[in-house]
Amino acid sequence: MNINEFDFDLPEELIAQTPLADRISSRLMVLDYQRKELSHHYFRDITDYLKPGDCLVLNDTKVLPARLYGIKEDTGAKVEVLLLTQQEDDEWEVLVKPAKKVKIGTILQFGDGKLRAECLAISEHGGRKLRFTYDGIFYEIIDELGEMPLPPYIKEQLHERDRYQTVYAREEGSAAAPTAGLHFTKDLLKKLETKGVEIAFITLHVGLGTFRPVNVDNIKEHEMHAEFYQMTKETADQLNRVKERGNRIISVGTTSTRTLETIARDHNGKFVEKNGWTDIFIYPPYTFQAVNGLITNFHLPKSTLIMLVSALAGKEFVLHAYNEAVKERYRFFSFGDAMLII
Template identity: 75%
Template sequence: MDIKQYDFELPEELIAQTPLADRTSSRLMVLNKQTKSIEHSRFSDIKNYLQPGDCLVLNDTRVLPARLYGVKEDTGAKVEVLLLHQTEEDEWEVLVKPAKKVKPGTKVSFGGGRLTAECTGMKDHGGRLLRFEYEGIFLEVLEALGEMPLPPYIKEQLPDKERYQTVYAREEGSAAAPTAGLHFTNELLSEIEQSGIELAYITLHVGLGTFRPVSVENVEDHDMHAEFYQVTKETAEQLNRVRENGGRIISVGTTSTRTLETIMRDYGRFVEASGWTDIFIYPPQEVKAIDGLITNFHLPQSTLIMLVSAIAGRDFIMEAYQEAVQERYRFFSFGDAMFIK
């Protein structure tokens, strides 16, 4: 399958640089995958498209303030570090810029020495292993020194770190936000529950591979990044019950989708499980775990636009994206939303 089938022209001014003041005020494009029809609405009206007995599946991962700025202890040269994931206690796999300045044995200081690190190994694509030393609790030090790792297409500063977190974020570990969930407020979630719609929570810690376009011409040759996921026994039982009772399972975001499809692929039903998933969903594959998806508008030639194409069909998705451009929808992390039903 040629990657060019997932390309589209996107004016740069449609890339949302800042979040809206009201999370629920974004626009909502509603796609009916059966009738191939498109409807334009507002996210505040999402509950009108849900039914009693449905279940929204939300990813409760919390973004780490994972971007650190430091200096090499021997030369004072500036170094930028981006935490990816913890490999063992006090050791992290990271991305470093400029990577050539940091080799095994290199020591880096952050915040005037409040946090220090030594490079203990090399990884692919500029990756490094860093072992950290600090006083107190690592996450508290990180909160004080780190910045939110906003995607590279966002150039504006984010004064409020919480605006790049979902209101239900609780499990620390992501390098990026599950952005479909940014549209919800606690009030809207409460209204949804009061309408007879269930909420279920899973965890998938989002990696930076989310933002990388596919670099190979043939989609099947793409090397998918792996991300850590966890589904509790309680959530698995809840989802099985919803399905047995005829309710729809609607994932909020591609991360929730990848988690649920991993479980269904590996076990054939929803079960308690955790581990690393590198599942890559693209046409003509069919999703088996979900009945609908709430998502944002994704990068051209990305694995995410392929995933939504597997749900709604490539031609229909590309038609919807063309209409979104014509109607001046806001794209990517802080942009508008789509509901595929």
């Protein structure tokens, strides 16, 4: 399947640069992928489309203020580091700019030496492995020195850190937000639970894969970067009960979807307590074993994310919906509007 099959024209002005003041005021496009029908709403209306017994699966990863600005200790040259994945103890996979300045053995410092790092290795995709040294608690230092790692297509400054964080974020470790969840408020989640909709939590720490475009014509040749996931026994048992009842499992975001499908694929459609690394790449045709529906934002042309959405709802229908979204001036990407596929 060719990458150009997932292309569409997107005016740059539709890329949302700032979040809305009210999370639930985002627009919501509802796709009925069985009937191939779509309709236009607001995110607060999602309560009308979720039924008692349905289960929403939320990714509770928490975004680190993972962008650090520092210097090379020997020359004073400026460097920018983006924390991606904690590998063990104080060793992290990172992206560095400018990368050519950071070789194995290079020492970096941040915050006038409050945090130091040594480059241990260079990865095949140009990333670096750093070992950090510091006095105190690492995450407290990162919280003090770091900035939220907004995607490169967002040019505006984020004035409130919490707006690039879901209201249920709790497991620190992501380099980017699971953006479909940014539309929920605590009140909306309570309203859904009162209606009888179940809420379940999984964790997938969003890493390098979020920043890697597809650079091959044949999408089957694209390699996904592995990301760490975790499912508790409580969540596994809850989801198995939902499935056995015949109710719907609706994932909030492509990260939740990839986690659920990874586990279900490896265990004959069942959910089990598990943690590990997934590099699952979902594109058409694909038989979903875990999810019945999806809440997601509007994604980049030719991205692995629009491929996943196309695998669930059908490529032609999804591209039709995207063209409709452009026509109706929906807001795109991380701070943009949402789509419900059921």
